Amino acid sequence: MAVNSPLPVAEDLKPVHGIEIGFAEACIKKPDRKDVLVMKLAPTATVSGVFTKNRFCAAPVQVSKANLAAASSGGEKIVALLVNTGNANAGTGDSGLADAQATCAALAKLLDCHPQQILPFSTGVILEPLPVAKVVAGLPDAVANLQLDNWYNAAEAIMTTDTQPKAASRTVTIGGHTVTMTGISKGAGMIKPNMATMLGYLAFDAKVAQPVLDQLVRHAADHSFNCITIDGDTSTNDSFMLIATGAGSLVIDSAGTPEYEALKEAVTDISRNLAQQIIRDGEGATKFITITVEEGASVEECRKIAYSIAHSPLVKTAFFASDPNLGRILAAIGYAGVDDLDVTKLDMYLDDVWVAKNGGRNPDYQEADGQRVMKQSEITVRVKLARGDATATVWTCDLSHDYVTINADYRS
Amino acid sequence: MAVNSPLPVAEDLKPVHGIEIGFAEACIKKPDRKDVLVMKLAPTATVSGVFTKNRFCAAPVQVSKANLAAASSGGEKIVALLVNTGNANAGTGDSGLADAQATCAALAKLLDCHPQQILPFSTGVILEPLPVAKVVAGLPDAVANLQLDNWYNAAEAIMTTDTQPKAASRTVTIGGHTVTMTGISKGAGMIKPNMATMLGYLAFDAKVAQPVLDQLVRHAADHSFNCITIDGDTSTNDSFMLIATGAGSLVIDSAGTPEYEALKEAVTDISRNLAQQIIRDGEGATKFITITVEEGASVEECRKIAYSIAHSPLVKTAFFASDPNLGRILAAIGYAGVDDLDVTKLDMYLDDVWVAKNGGRNPDYQEADGQRVMKQSEITVRVKLARGDATATVWTCDLSHDYVTINADYRS
Numbered sequence: 001m002a003v004n005s006p007l008p009v010a011e012d013l014k015p016v017h018g019i020e021i022g023f024a025e026a027c028i029k030k031p032d033r034k035d036v037l038v039m040k041l042a043p044t045a046t047v048s049g050v051f052t053k054n055r056f057c058a059a060p061v062q063v064s065k066a067n068l069a070a071a072s073s074g075g076e077k078i079v080a081l082l083v084n085t086g087n088a089n090a091g092t093g094d095s096g097l098a099d100a101q102a103t104c105a106a107l108a109k110l111l112d113c114h115p116q117q118i119l120p121f122s123t124g125v126i127l128e129p130l131p132v133a134k135v136v137a138g139l140p141d142a143v144a145n146l147q148l149d150n151w152y153n154a155a156e157a158i159m160t161t162d163t164q165p166k167a168a169s170r171t172v173t174i175g176g177h178t179v180t181m182t183g184i185s186k187g188a189g190m191i192k193p194n195m196a197t198m199l200g201y202l203a204f205d206a207k208v209a210q211p212v213l214d215q216l217v218r219h220a221a222d223h224s225f226n227c228i229t230i231d232g233d234t235s236t237n238d239s240f241m242l243i244a245t246g247a248g249s250l251v252i253d254s255a256g257t258p259e260y261e262a263l264k265e266a267v268t269d270i271s272r273n274l275a276q277q278i279i280r281d282g283e284g285a286t287k288f289i290t291i292t293v294e295e296g297a298s299v300e301e302c303r304k305i306a307y308s309i310a311h312s313p314l315v316k317t318a319f320f321a322s323d324p325n326l327g328r329i330l331a332a333i334g335y336a337g338v339d340d341l342d343v344t345k346l347d348m349y350l351d352d353v354w355v356a357k358n359g360g361r362n363p364d365y366q367e368a369d370g371q372r373v374m375k376q377s378e379i380t381v382r383v384k385l386a387r388g389d390a391t392a393t394v395w396t397c398d399l400s401h402d403y404v405t406i407n408a409d410y411r412s
Numbered sequence: 413m414a415v416n417s418p419l420p421v422a423e424d425l426k427p428v429h430g431i432e433i434g435f436a437e438a439c440i441k442k443p444d445r446k447d448v449l450v451m452k453l454a455p456t457a458t459v460s461g462v463f464t465k466n467r468f469c470a471a472p473v474q475v476s477k478a479n480l481a482a483a484s485s486g487g488e489k490i491v492a493l494l495v496n497t498g499n500a501n502a503g504t505g506d507s508g509l510a511d512a513q514a515t516c517a518a519l520a521k522l523l524d525c526h527p528q529q530i531l532p533f534s535t536g537v538i539l540e541p542l543p544v545a546k547v548v549a550g551l552p553d554a555v556a557n558l559q560l561d562n563w564y565n566a567a568e569a570i571m572t573t574d575t576q577p578k579a580a581s582r583t584v585t586i587g588g589h590t591v592t593m594t595g596i597s598k599g600a601g602m603i604k605p606n607m608a609t610m611l612g613y614l615a616f617d618a619k620v621a622q623p624v625l626d627q628l629v630r631h632a633a634d635h636s637f638n639c640i641t642i643d644g645d646t647s648t649n650d651s652f653m654l655i656a657t658g659a660g661s662l663v664i665d666s667a668g669t670p671e672y673e674a675l676k677e678a679v680t681d682i683s684r685n686l687a688q689q690i691i692r693d694g695e696g697a698t699k700f701i702t703i704t705v706e707e708g709a710s711v712e713e714c715r716k717i718a719y720s721i722a723h724s725p726l727v728k729t730a731f732f733a734s735d736p737n738l739g740r741i742l743a744a745i746g747y748a749g750v751d752d753l754d755v756t757k758l759d760m761y762l763d764d765v766w767v768a769k770n771g772g773r774n775p776d777y778q779e780a781d782g783q784r785v786m787k788q789s790e791i792t793v794r795v796k797l798a799r800g801d802a803t804a805t806v807w808t809c810d811l812s813h814d815y816v817t818i819n820a821d822y823r824s
Binding site for chain 2: 088090093127129236317327333338341405409
């Protein structure tokens with residue numbers, strides 16, 4: 001189903017020393033599916049994360065933020081991450097917070113640590129109470145099967161409306177040290193992350209100081225998960241967690257070194273891959289669209305225009321139909337909110353086809369050329385603003401009948 | 413097809429003295445449909461209008477704005493409005509401007525006036541050159557059948573993907589004077605007006621001074637067309653024109669009088685009716701949704717939240733499915749961009765059903781009650797922010813399979 005996104009191969013997902021993974025089938029929403037995930041960290045590990053900016057951020061997000069802040073500022077280290085699908089535990093008020101803490105307490109007891117050393121995560125339906133007893137009942141199974149080589153199962157355990165698991169692995173050599181990194185993510189609707197997306201987890205086996213890891217996770221998120229959108233709906237549960245297990249030989253104590261730059265590049269690359277897998281498996285997606293806005297006065301205005309195009313239902317349905325009704329893209333640029341935009345200097349390309357020139361139809365543009373590109377499953381829209389040097393790229397998908405079908409039927 | 417919106421009855425649309433209407437079938441995009449409209453004004457008439465804020469505003473919008481500004485500031489009076497469907501003449505650069513002016517010149521010749529005394533309007537596909545010759549060829553027919561009693565034909569002549577014409581009439585008595593008002597509008601996609609919508613025309617037979625009319629049209633637009641959205645796509649061609657023909661006995665020279673207030677109320681009421689007809693006939697609409705946000709710190713933040721709900725594809729598909737998956741509404745409130753929103757004080761209602769209380773699920777809320785309301789064809793979402801006294805209302809519709817079908821097929 002996903003657009004040019006082959007199914008991950010379990011054998012290609014490399015174990016990362018310093019992180020063990022266990023899962024369970026806890027029947028949270030449906031039977032016979034993995035819906036509880038535990039990731040247990042070595043004592044050498046550091047963890048950093050970015051979370052949704054949605055004001056209705058979920059109870060587990062609030063608890064994870066607090067526990068992570070305590071650990072990052074010298075408190076007891078994080079011991080494990082706990083994820084459940086089937087229920088978001090968002091819009092659940094004070095009882096939702098107590099529920100999230102109850103699941104942490106139950107796992108802490110099994111792992112012989114304090115509840116504050118657990119980071120909880122949830123995904124699923126909003127405004128419904130978390131079935132705490134079911135989550136807790138699944139924990140002994142998940143802890144019993146903790147092992148290094150469980151990433152494929154982990155990717156499956158965090159799926160909701162995803163049609164396939166999302167994962168990626170890399171081995172890079174930095175300063176003579178081999179670093180192994182593996183990550184997983186999930187979508188597939190309510191996707192317009194603002195800080196990070198629900199859910200991405202990326203681990204590698206270097207040892208990284210906390211402030212450096214904090215800087216790294218923000219950079220990686222800003223250049224990957226924070227550049228994707230399916231439907232413009234920023235979830236209540238978005239979280240992207242970066243874990244440096246410290247089990248390998250590479251040690252990074254400060255940013256700005258060549259080793260840090262190499263690690264940053266590798267982490268950002270794999271993050272982008274995980275983020276793009278979410279778009280390729282977006283609800284109902286039939287096309288993968290890259291929108292690049294160039295020559296802007298600021299990155300912010302480039303992103304504004306790129307998101308305006310990416311969120312337009314008219315643009316998205318035209319992509320679905322392979323219809324080069326490209327004036328809809330100009331309209332979306334025009335209402336993006338860049339109030340002093342001089343459209344008479346604006347150019348637009350569809351892949352190699354020059355469609356709009358100085359704000360009007362390029363006299364050399366032929367509809368057959370636009371039609372040819374629109375039929376592809378991968379399309380790049382390039383907009384040149386002639387206002388400056390800034391650039392931004394956003395990845396999105398089309399809007400199809402299946403999106404409506406899936407979301408008119410999600411809870412049944 | 414439209415949601416609880418009966419077809420206008422031609423006999424109920426009252427002629428407004430001082431404005432004559434003619435139409436033609438000019439085969440601009442398709443044969444056998446009215447696609448050119450001329451509205452000729454009495455010398456006593458004043459005209460005011462609001463136009464799209466889309467930076468890619470169409471060539472006819474640019475010409476109309478310039479001609480209207482000249483007339484309003486003491487130049488020669490506006491003699492006629494000219495509308496074509498089938499082509500938006502937007503994203504067409506300098507040649508588009510010349511095309512719009514050419515149609516004005518042709519009509520001016522037939523009406524024995526200057527081209528600057530014509531206001532041109534277009535609606536249809538963007539980024540394609542206006543077939544000027546076809547428009548011009550239709551003008552003699554349109555001028556030949558100019559008559560007072562042609563409003564139903566006018567409503568039909570401005571339709572694009574609308575499934576039915578939109579029109580309304582009122583007779584009000586103000587200060588002992590009878591005022592007759594009739595208006596028409598069209599949608600049905602690319603609807604999130606920012607100033608006004610493509611296209612609304614409202615005429616009445618009082619005599620109103622230009623600055624007063626300018627004030628009146630802004631008030632009416634802000635409380636009607638500027639409160640609706642179908643898909644969040646602000647068109648390049650939005651225009652709402654208010655015409656005071658001056659043919660009746662009521663004369664209004666200044667705002668702030670009881671007569672002005674009565675006229676304002678009547679004009680706003682009929683504008684709201686015309687705007688809501690657009691939503692009821694929104695592309696693929698099966699439900700009419702009213703979103704009211706109360707107790708905000710400012711009208712602006714109330715509107716932000718209302719539009720965030722109204723534009724969420726997840727909320728719109730849930731309405732289509734009659735699925736009380738109401739956590740999606742909370743998520744949309746949370747990412748609306750009101751950064752200091754305290755969700756623990758927020759309440760939400762669906763018609764009479766109290767769904768969310770202090771940011772969580774109301775303990776007394778029963779899903780059966782939510783289900784009952786979601787099945788209705790008219791639904792009100794009410795959000796209380798507990799931050800102040802401001803209120804805003806937005807009208808929208810659901811997102812159905814037919815929206816995708818219509819917009820994946822619009823040009824064929």
